[in-house]
Amino acid sequence: MAEHSAYPVGLRLAGRRVVVIGGGQVAQRRLPALVAAGADVLLVSPSATPSVDAMAETGEIRWERRRYRDGDLDGAWYALIATRDRVANDAASAEAEARRVWCVRADDAEAATAWTPATGRVEGVTVAVLSGNDPRRSAAVRDAVVEGLRDGSLTRNRPRTPGVALVGGGPGDPDLITVRGRRLLAEADVVIADRLGPRDLLDELPPHVEVIDAAKIPYGRYMAQEAINNALIEHAKAGKAVVRLKGGDPYVFGRGMEELQALAEAGIPCTVVPGISSSISVPGAVGIPVTHRGVAHEFTVVSGHVGPDDPRSLVDWASLAKLTGTLVVLMGVDKIGLIAEALVRHGRPADTPVAVVQEGTTATQRRVDATLATVGETVRAAEIRPPAVIVIGEVVNVAAPAGPAA
Incomplete structure (x- = not known):
């Protein structure tokens, strides 16, 4: 029989019953996403990892401390089977088939009726990748796409939103800027940069991006704060996406609030992106x-x-x-x-x-x-x-x- 590809679909599980059988490492990895989806999660397992136990203690999930028994999938929309007991897994899988419940099996993908894709989420976008029975390849593709969305390399040509982002660039190492800060930098039309920001990131900007040196070099030439404020307002009013790239965190001796107040007085929308403080x-x-x-x-x-x-x-x-x-x-x-x-x-x-x-x-x-x-x-x-x-x-x-x- 010819091998058929999986049909991708996004399940809307908010308020719907989901049964997870087994409270080990697989459940620990999958439960947060189910909770984030709003699912009504029932965990059936005699034991659980400390993290899973904590989710039950805080009321994020319901936990019945026992082994699986027939009838546990009654009313379920989705099931995750993740125990080390093959007999129990087969029995739960058979019940899922009989009740027409989509079922993922951690121990045997071929015996499942659904597969869990390698997923990532960036700014409201969910990336889900399936590559048959090659989870490493799925994860690698997922990581590449997510990184491209985070650093802006996959979205450079999307419409830019005018306004200003005060971005904390961290202590100097370009790898220590936040992923959100890096994405906004990649989408900028104008970057007004401090000397203490991660200067190496400026080399990654496309040629059309205008870079303005706002370096406040100690005991030397500097750009007055008022001039910085005026530059932010001027370029934002011209419809540009402006990034104010600052060292460390904008609010830790960074005069970020002064800039935010000037923008607010001018009616300019502003996003503040925290940075790692030096x-x-x-x-x-x-x-x-x-x-x-x-x-x-x-x-x-x-x-x-x-x-x-x-x-x-x-x-x-x-x-x-x-x-x-x-x-x-x-x-x-x-x-x-x-x-x-x-x-x-x-x-x-x-x-x-x-x-x-x-x-x-x-x-x-x-x-x-x-x-x-x-x-x-x-x-x-x-x-x-x-x-x-x-x-x-x-x-x-x-x-x-x-x-x-x-």
């Missing part, structure tokens, strides 16, 4: 956890762009000195000596470990270690330049330090 990712890139059991139960992130004695400073350095957790200082390279002196003056021990990480997550990343007593001179001697993240606290010594500066 305050967490850069220490992690050099082996420093900002919290660690038995060492630090909290971490505090502060801006060091003005010194402790500057009347413009909003940081309570005296209170910070009394904390025992981790202190992460951003934009504080040239003020770290003054910051360290203030912390020691207010009670933080002078031998508190400090790590300074320059250009973290990039190819030019480097780390130097010091203490509060020595960090000012160490930074000067090592010629550390912005951008750099400064970590203060015992977490610096959780892993072996990197040694002297390169």
